Amino acid sequence: MQDDTLRYIEHLQRKLSTPGMEPMYDHARFRRIMLEDDGQREARRAASLSLGEHLSDEVFEQYARGIREFVPKTAYDTFTSNAIFAPIVSEVEQALHDMGRKLAHPVRMLTSPDASPSPASQPSTDEHYLFIGEGTSRFCNYWGKVFSQCLADASFDAQGRRIAADDMKPFFEKHPSIAANAIELALHYAFFGNLLHYGVLQQSPEHFGFRMELVHAMEVFIVGHEYGHFLLQEYRDALPDQPDEDVRHADEHWCDGVGLEVCRHWGARAGSWFAFSGAAPLIFFRATSMCENARSRLNADSARLDMNDSHPPTALRLEFLRGLIPTRIHPDQTDSVTGYCGEVEVVGDALEQVVAGAIRLAGGDNPVDEEPGAQV
DSSP: OOHHHHHHHHHHHHHHOOTTOGGGGOHHHHHHHHHSTTTHHHHHHHHHHHHOSSOOHHHHHHHHHHHHHOOOSSTTOOHHHHHHHHHHHHHHHHHHHHTTOOOSSOEEEEEOOOOSSOOEEEOOSSOEEEEEOHHHHHHHHHHHHHHHHHHHHHHHHHTTSOOOHHHHHHHHHHOHHHHHHHHHHHHHHHHHSSOTTOOOOOOOGGGHHHHHHHHHHHHHHHHHHHHHHHHHHHHGGGOTTOOOTTSTTHHHHHHHHHHHHHHHHHHHHHTOHHHHHSHHHHHHHHHHHHHHHHHHHHOHHHHHHHOOTTSOOHHHHHHHHHHHTTSSSOHHHHHHHHHHHHHHHHHHHHHHHHHHHHHHHTTOOOOOSSOOOOOO
16 A cells, blocks of 8 residues: 555544544554453453354454454554454445446445444545444444344244234333343443443343344445445446435435345345345434434433434434335235334334333433434
């Protein structure tokens, strides 16, 4: 990488950086903590955040070898962000290629030192930059634990029928920790604007595979959305379905559509129902909505600073997504897709009611005038 390009990238990363994040992208410190002295326990814990609990010695050694061999390309580069998102970027690019939407210019994936869930993209006429990092991955992982356990256990309790709204009150009485986890995540976000330092959220091993399928699908959607911005930069005038420039936020809605299309295409190949059905992006926005609502009501001054006029409110993005989900699939699949997404909505509504009740008890009755838009 040329020195001028490196300086420019580090300038962009510096602008994104959240104060207090410095230890996260100190690779020498990270390597020392993970691999030297008595770091094996901490290394296993860190590996479990991205690779899953109960790691085999073989998988852990692969993780440790990656840490030893990793060479940061910039002062903000982190091993963990690269380990999580480099494979997802490859999957998104393959999906776009298969869909006939291959980019003409390369994309350079770079660590985002922003602690918030939102990645950032920098389209250009030469090389595109995608900034994404642990703020995004931790947000998806934490909320993936809540939604995956809620969906799995509620479905089990429903004994073969669809999850219904009337099921949720007795469900939370039986599983109070799920509701408590959702409340804690939303409250943490309310005061910090991210979930980076939330800590350990325990989940039973039997939910691991279900959760990782959901988290992976959420991250495919998020990266797919950012690639939508690169497509607009390169092909706007040639796109048959280009966004209406006279409609506010049309570009963001169009990129959400690309994200869903990529998610669905990848899900069909990978056998991921969360991705193919559109449930994963739906869950991502439901989680975002709960967090933003908590921040708006309990920390209004910070919520106003978060607001981004370039992005539509999350409620509008959810409405747009709900309209897209039943489209572009074979008619034989419509009932299965809408039925499952309906169950996701039931769970999302129930969690949102629980979180809203906790916010009221905490004295949060004065939201800001307009819901801040998710900056994905």
